[in-house]
Amino acid sequence: MLRIINQVTEATTELQRISRRTHDQQVVGQEEAVREILSTVKNQGDQALLDYTEKFDKLTLTADKLRVNGSELDAAYQQVSKDLIDAIALAREQIEAFHQQRKPQSWVQFGDNETVLGKRYNAVDCAGLYVPGGRAAYPSTVLMNAVPAKVAGVERRVMMTPPMPDGKVNSAVLVAAQEAGIEEIYRVGGAHAIAALAYGTETIPQVDVITGPGNLYVTLAKKMVYGTVGIDSLAGPSEVLIIADHQANPTYVATDLLAQAEHDPMAAAILLTTDESLAQKVQKEVEQQLANHPRRTLTEKAIAHYGVIVVVNSLLEATELSNLFAPEHLELEVEDPWELLRLIRHAGAIFLGHATPEAVGDYLAGPNHTLPTSGAARYASALGVETFMKHSSLISYSHTGLEKVSKAIQTLAAAEGLHSHSESVRVRLSDDY
Numbered sequence: 001m002l003r004i005i006n007q008v009t010e011a012t013t014e015l016q017r018i019s020r021r022t023h024d025q026q027v028v029g030q031e032e033a034v035r036e037i038l039s040t041v042k043n044q045g046d047q048a049l050l051d052y053t054e055k056f057d058k059l060t061l062t063a064d065k066l067r068v069n070g071s072e073l074d075a076a077y078q079q080v081s082k083d084l085i086d087a088i089a090l091a092r093e094q095i096e097a098f099h100q101q102r103k104p105q106s107w108v109q110f111g112d113n114e115t116v117l118g119k120r121y122n123a124v125d126c127a128g129l130y131v132p133g134g135r136a137a138y139p140s141t142v143l144m145n146a147v148p149a150k151v152a153g154v155e156r157r158v159m160m161t162p163p164m165p166d167g168k169v170n171s172a173v174l175v176a177a178q179e180a181g182i183e184e185i186y187r188v189g190g191a192h193a194i195a196a197l198a199y200g201t202e203t204i205p206q207v208d209v210i211t212g213p214g215n216l217y218v219t220l221a222k223k224m225v226y227g228t229v230g231i232d233s234l235a236g237p238s239e240v241l242i243i244a245d246h247q248a249n250p251t252y253v254a255t256d257l258l259a260q261a262e263h264d265p266m267a268a269a270i271l272l273t274t275d276e277s278l279a280q281k282v283q284k285e286v287e288q289q290l291a292n293h294p295r296r297t298l299t300e301k302a303i304a305h306y307g308v309i310v311v312v313n314s315l316l317e318a319t320e321l322s323n324l325f326a327p328e329h330l331e332l333e334v335e336d337p338w339e340l341l342r343l344i345r346h347a348g349a350i351f352l353g354h355a356t357p358e359a360v361g362d363y364l365a366g367p368n369h370t371l372p373t374s375g376a377a378r379y380a381s382a383l384g385v386e387t388f389m390k391h392s393s394l395i396s397y398s399h400t401g402l403e404k405v406s407k408a409i410q411t412l413a414a415a416e417g418l419h420s421h422s423e424s425v426r427v428r429l430s431d432d433y
Helices: 010-021 026-045 044-055 070-076 082-104 139-152 169-181 190-199 218-223 250-261 276-291 296-306 315-323 337-341 356-363 398-413 419-429
Strands: 002-005 107-111 115-123 126-130 155-159 184-186 209-211 239-244 268-273 307-313 329-333 348-351 389-397
Touching: 002 010, 002 276, 010 307, 026 044, 026 190, 026 218, 044 190, 070 082, 070 169, 082 139, 107 356, 115 398, 126 139, 126 190, 139 155, 139 169, 155 190, 190 209, 190 218, 239 250, 239 315, 250 268, 250 276, 250 296, 250 329, 250 356, 268 276, 268 296, 268 315, 276 296, 276 307, 296 307, 329 337, 329 356, 337 348, 348 356, 389 398, 398 419
Parallel strands: 002 307, 126 155, 126 209, 155 184, 239 268, 239 329, 268 307, 329 348
Antiparallel strands: 107 115, 115 389
């Protein structure tokens, strides 16, 4: 049953426990296993991928079968409904339109004709996109990773996803990939897929950036290869925090809590409300909706371990607890959500109003659904176009401009004991320059 807490001190302790649910995992054994996988793939290339695919997926492949071929891509459109194709296309359009607005632009600034400063943005050459799969299908994850990479201007976009038990890749995933402009797809999953992207193999290219969520082994692998390549984030289990007042609909709130809990046994579902009556109604509604839930066992585990309702004294108190938790998803189901928004400082994505379930953000609102979890919203942001780009500083000084600042540069260089730094300025300003 979804617990109800009435004491702020107890609520603070409980929210901190939930936020640390991934930090406190004992991963020593898993870390050692991932290091071995990374090393093996780095040294053995394709053969290691084939061996690990046989070991973990119980599937025997040859190197020429790692890549999804053109006939499979074509066939995917025949194996899904027109409604799904249309929904994927709509989502792609919405996501692309949003991310086009976020693409950073290069700029230069001229100062008195003596100096020029600026930034120049470029996309990385190659991006690796990891999409969880196997027994599940996540076409929305394909779009949320592939579309920003395309908008950024990444020329080569490589997708990795685990094969299904029959060796195929889910048709909806293949359609989403093609709608987003990706046709280089490999049926490889797990930590060995991350290793292949980070180091390259005979078949799979080494990439510059790896994005996309995965299980613990995938997350550990991304953490370990960071530095060799860039990564988006270390995503943990999903979470939602809802702030609701007396006007909130208990059915809406309960459904939104379960929409997060059904993701994973470690997903978090939290309600902060000023209304004791709403708390009781939501608790009862959650139990009723769970009775016939198709993912009941998994969802019940999440609710039991990481679900909670906190009755607070005020909406101000609710925002303070929310900022402490820094949720991945934050719903403001209150009378004036835009007014309450002023008090929110830390959240991955914020959903305002009673008609805005978190599911619209998961699928097609436009903003990215790959968001910071486990408190990372205190310092991190959603995946976006910027994830696939980097910038170079532009600096140009005229002779006169350099002369104006030469004394300060030489003084600083002397203070740091860097003789040639100072000389590099002096020689340019000497009479024989």
